[in-house]
Amino acid sequence: MSGFAGIDIGSRSIELVLVDANGEVLQQLQADTGFDPMAEAKRMLAQLSYQQIMATGYGRNLFEISFDATTVTEIKAHARGARACFPTAETVLDIGGQDSKAIALFANGRVKKFEMNDRCAAGTGKFLEIMAKALGFSLAEFSAQALAATSDINISSMCTVFAESEVTSLIGRGQDRQAIARGLHQSVIRRVKTMLNRVSNDGDIVFTGGVANNACMVHFLSETLQRQVLVPPQPQFIGAYGAALLAAGLD
Template identity: 75%
Template structure:
């Protein structure tokens, strides 16, 4: 038997299919677009599975459209991370529109969590907007920040004010790479605070698309003096967790 998990986020949709042992059989991703249910249907088209569970901000729409069970992002990310890194009890997930710090108990269940979903500050969307303001692609943004000799302090985490601050720094002739590093540092400060409040020790599993940003990984490790562990496809973690939960709840 095969079981699927689908994570409908603000920026992208991920689909993961596992067999009854939990082994991944299929991975797929698409932009969320203006009609997430249509994009989700395209991802599922022609894929064989015996049950599907949805997570992410669009899970309730999916439940109505496809009569499928759902699970919160917190539980899905906890299950996916625990399966990939059984010995790790702290998770940081930074997605397109929110960020989450999660602490797990010894049995893998969620013990404590914090979530920022009220503004774009500290999220993938914030980094995307700042990269554009500096003239970088999102892929080059982290690389540029890593190459900077220092970081310039960014005083505002509000996306609108931070963008204005970046524009002023560019007008002053400041190095774009140093501005980029300062922006990364500002996001790390917020993430580190969330992590310390839920779990102050041990390795951290970093999930979500932002985990592919090497500058974020390096700065977070230095800030907290903790090892950061990232899977090969960190953006798939929520969908993977949902697929595993579907298999376990069949």
């Protein structure tokens, strides 16, 4: 089955999407990035047939050299994928493993403005992963326990190392793990709220990236900003989906 492919080489995982000439999804693949992302990408590509491919994500430049492919920024790829899922969307929030991005769109779907946090793990999936482990929860448990909490404990440190130390100290003092989990989610919300308000302060938000699968993040984001948060099916594939649409000339 031949089509147009988009590959998103992220810090934690690689997503690959194949679409037809009309933009309908034909195939989706996902794998851990691992220590050799190009070898993993080659293995994934061997599983499908494509006419053209476009790469995005932090590994896109290396992919361009290795596979003689065209590339697109994560900003444009996520904007295109989000807009395909929600045609009237004008704000996109993408939280991945190592960075987070707030994107404002023009009425025609073009990128108007964006803010990006890529200098530290705070406000990213990696931060949440480390904090869940510090509390002894899986990621799914971490989200569920935070949602179930009736109160939260303010986490003052946004640096991942200091926040982990603060969480360990709170546990040692016998503080409730549910309340700590809620406080950690709220700390990420405060971080992304600042980015979102810089690019757009009204209208619905399309939430993409792996962290959009976290129900607690979706709930607190909507509650804090008083805006509807729209999550596409399988939000972790939106960057690759957008790149595939662009590869097909559906821009």
